[in-house]
Amino acid sequence: MNASPFSNPSRVFEDLAQARKQPGLTWSEVMKRWVVSRHDDIVTALHDPATFSSRPTVPDMPNHVLEAFSGKVPLRGTLIGHDNPIHDRLRAAVNTFFMPRRIARFESWIEAQAHALIDAFYEEGEVDFRARFSSPLPLKVISHIVGLDPDRSDVYFKALQFFSSPGPEKLQPLIDFHDEAMAAIEARRYRRHDDLMSHVWNLRDSGEAEMDDFEMLSLFPGLMLAGHETSANLIVMALTHMLARPGVYETAQAGNASRSRAIEEALRFEAPITGMPRRVTCPVNLGGTELKPGDEVFLAYASGNRDPQYYERPDEFDVERSGTQQHIGFAQGIHACLGAPLARLLLKVEMRVIADRLPNLRFGKAYEDRQYLPVREVRALVDTPFAWDVTDEGRAKAGRHPKPSEIGNDDGGMRGHVIARRKVATDVVEIVLAADAGALPAWTPGAHAEIELPNSVIRQYSLTGEQTDNGQWTVAVLREADGRGGSRLMHDDLPVGSKIRVRPPRNHFPLSGEGPxxxxxxxxxxxxxxxxxxxxxxxxxxxxxxxxxxxxxxxxxxxxxxxxxxxxxxxxxxxxxxxxxxxxxxxxxxxxxxxxxxxxxxxxxxxxxxxxxxxxxxxxxxFVPARFDDSTNEPFEIELRSTGEVLPVGAGETILSVLGRRGIFVQSTCQQGTCGTCEVGVVEGDILHRDSVLTKEERAADDTIMVCVSRCAGKRLVLKL
Structure with missing residues (x-):
């Protein structure tokens, strides 16, 4: 090992490889922490947050900063800076928003924004790619998703720089940013949109999320910082690796599936997060080293992702890599990256737009001459020059794509309105809906509709009445005194003419068979x-x-x-x-x-x-999820619908691990039911839901499961695999 390991960013992977071979943990004078380099030890610590506190991820501020921030800037303005019970209480308000199938509605907007950025610099033929594309794009995206103005993302960028390089001149911009965010939060209190701030307000109003306004403010700055910084660095590092290897870039850009595989390999091979610190709270032995309270460790995700005990040819960059072993580039456990589904979507869109707009893309310097910033939590290149061929065909594409302002969030929804309502029983109102243009989709008996109310609250109701071809829907709503507010709004604040949005009906309760x-x-x-x-x-x-x-x-x-x-x-x-x-x-x-x-x-x-x-x-x-005894795990079976194959799941196993052992890859990040990445459809069987991302209605439907934690409440589940 080097005389001063972890001091040379160009040799960090060699130093980590040597650390994995050493008994126990390795002390780093550079970091003043014990480096945890083996995959098993890293995962052990990630899943034991009570012993390994995440508080060191947000350093304590000096007194003059504390005075300036008092009452204006939350001191731990990111979820990873909190331990439980505060962490889980706050994260519960944002978990469900970032599920992959929900975040997918922003794809068209992201693509339009990517094209707009390239339009601005295409003629130059070579730019600092991080400064002009891979950094501004994710910050615009996360600003839009949070509920702030994406056209002010350059202002937010300057304000957020305080966290990476604090200085007295950066205090006021950060305070101003928080003032703007708080004003947006207050505006969303009364007028909701399709954004994260509105989502949190909906959960607060329904009683599903408990926090005050200042805690709500603390959710967004750290998310915006991490959400753009990691994506900005990953895409440029990934492109340098692809372009330096003959044919690899072309293989990666063959289609969306190959782009997704290449992104996962980039996250494994060289993730934008080298690792994260933790502070020991009680005596513990980790990896053969005795640790005492107050000791700090550095969980080197980058090392775990190249552990030969888990990955074949770990030091090779292979965009066609197969296997079921999950990388830990997004961490695991309660602090697994909240925005991982958004990052994956964003990176896939970036790759697709780059392939379309920048022909003959190339790194602007020799691959072996690339340089990295000093070793720290974030892994990043110093210089990111990229060049491409400027062609007449490329010029013709400029300005021909929709502008971001012209793009709505594509969730398959339709705009509609209330055309009639009547009381059909004590505390029950019937409401008839119609589309603003055209007809509402046809439905079958037993189906339910998802209705987004004027304040962006979303509720599901069974469709009722006669089936006709008039393109209208009828629902009947019971006023629930102890409900979450949706029924009260339907009864009191939804007169004829009210605007709503609906999503296509789904039927988990169809009339089937032939008998009586x-x-x-x-x-x-x-x-x-x-x-x-x-x-x-x-x-x-x-x-x-x-x-x-x-x-x-x-x-x-x-x-x-x-x-x-x-x-x-x-x-x-x-x-x-x-x-x-x-x-x-x-x-x-x-x-x-x-x-x-x-x-x-x-x-x-x-x-x-x-x-x-x-x-x-x-x-x-x-109407609500079934209640099952989850005090003990029982063995059960899963059946794969596509083949009929039946696999046993032991009391001490997860569905995810059983599928992986069978060679069936289901993408997963947190492994604790908090991110929604491992969602799999269920055809038949009762589910023992143990995740924290599905809504009450989705759990009651019993047609989807998070296979990393949830189980069967009976004997068998039939999966859509």
């Missing part, structure tokens, strides 16, 4: 049953409806249901008739009947138990 059906509805659970009854009758199936409720005046559509025939419809208000004997009713049902149930959890459980007792097929739709 018994529909059991409890309370507002009648909404999907009305169209299901009509559909069953239209198909010539014998169908009966049992509608249970507390009082007749609180039972929506009771008279409409009764009008379909006394012999097939039973309306049972308990205040008039007493408690209904479900077991007795189900004991008389023929074995070829499928029972459908929607309503309160107590009713659903009673129906499930009775159907199991009498051997009946039962399908249910819940």
């Amino acid at each position: 059906v018994l529909l059991i509805a409890g309370g507002i659970g009648i909404t999907p049953m009305i169209p299901m009854l009509a559909a069953a009758e239209a198909r010539g199936r014998h169908a009966e409806l049992l509608y249970l409720g507390k009082s007749r005046d609180g039972m929506a559509y009771a008279s409409e249901a009764q009008a379909r025939g006394q012999d097939r419809v039973t309306v049972w208000p308990a205040q008039e008739k007493g408690r209904f004997d479900l077991a007795a009713r189900l004991s008389t049902v023929s074995s070829d009947t499928t029972v459908y149930c929607c309503g309160p959890e107590r009713l659903i459980q009673a129906v499930e138990q009775a159907c199991e007792k009498f051997g009946l097929t039962c399908r249910v739709e819940r």
Whole structure:
């Protein structure tokens, strides 16, 4: 090992390789910390935040800075600077926003912004690529997503430089930035948009996120700093490696799938984060070294990503690398990179736009002459000159792409409005929706719609009423006194003419099969049953409806249901008739009947138990996730829908690890259910949800699972793999 290891940035990987071979941890005089270099030891520390505190990631400020920031700038303005319980409480407010399938709606906007930046410098033929493209693009993107003005990103950049190189002249710009962010937060309190600030407000209003305004302010600066700095450095380092190896750049740019593989290899080979510090809170042995409280370690992610115990040919850059071993470029555990899904999306778009706009791209200096900034948490090149051929074809592309201001966030939604509303029972209002242009999508009985209300609150409701070709939707909403605010808004603040957005309907509760059906509805659970009854009758199936409720005046559509025939419809208000004997009713049902149930959890459980007792097929739709005993893990099986192959999952295993052992790669980052990267669709089976990213409605739907932590609540899950 070098006489002064970790002092030469060009030799840091050699120093880390030597450290991995040494017994115990390696002390670094440069960092004044123990360097944790082996993959297993790094992951152990990442998943033990109680022992390895992240507080050293945000250094303490001197007194004059504390005085200047008092009441204006949160002192730990990034999630990674917090330990639990504060960390998880604050992160819960932003986790769900960054799930891959949700963040994908920004792709078109990101692409438009990338083209706009290249339009500005294309004719020059060579630029400092980080200064002109790879740094301003992610900062514009994260500014837009947070809820700030992307056209002021250069101002935000100067303000955020305080964190990397603090100085007295940078205090006021940072304070001004926080003032602007707080003003935006206050504006979103009353007028919501499709951005992160509005998302946090929605969760605060619903009671799902607990924080004050100053804590809310602390969420954004660190996210903006890390969100642009890491992406800015990764893309230029990745491009230098690709362009220096014959044919590799062309292989990587063959398509979106190859770009994604190349990005993952770049994150493994040379991530923009070399590692992060932690402070020991109690006596512990890590990697054979005894550590005491107050000791600090440096978790060298870059070293773990080249550990030969986990990766074949670890020092080779291979954009076609195969295998199921996850890299730790985004870390793991509770502090896994919050913006990893956004970073992956951004980098993929960057690669695609670069391929389209910059022909014959090349690094502006010899590969072996590239230089790096001193060894620290961030890994970055000193100079990033890139050149390309300026052609007539390239000139013709300038200005021909949509401007960012012309692009909305593409989530498949449609704009619509309320065309009618009426009271259909005590505390139940029926609302009819229509599209602003054209018709709302067709739907099938049992489907639910996702509706974005004027304040950007999103709620899901079952579609009801007659199926027609008029392109309108009808929902019925129960006022919930202890709910999260959506039903109150639907009842009190959504008059005819109100503007809404809707997303295409999804159906997790379809009417299937050919035999007779018994529909059991409890309370507002009648909404999907009305169209299901009509559909069953239209198909010539014998169908009966049992509608249970507390009082007749609180039972929506009771008279409409009764009008379909006394012999097939039973309306049972308990205040008039007493408690209904479900077991007795189900004991008389023929074995070829499928029972459908929607309503309160107590009713659903009673129906499930009775159907199991009498051997009946039962399908249910819940308003809230089912509750299962998660005190112990039980073994279960997973079935791959594409092949029918069945794999056992032991009590001490995760679905992710079992899939990996079988050679099936599912991308994952945090391995703790906090990022949403490992989401897999579920065709059949009950899920024991243990993630922190799915909404209550998504959990109740039981059609998607985070395979790094969640499990089967029964015997088998059928996965969309």
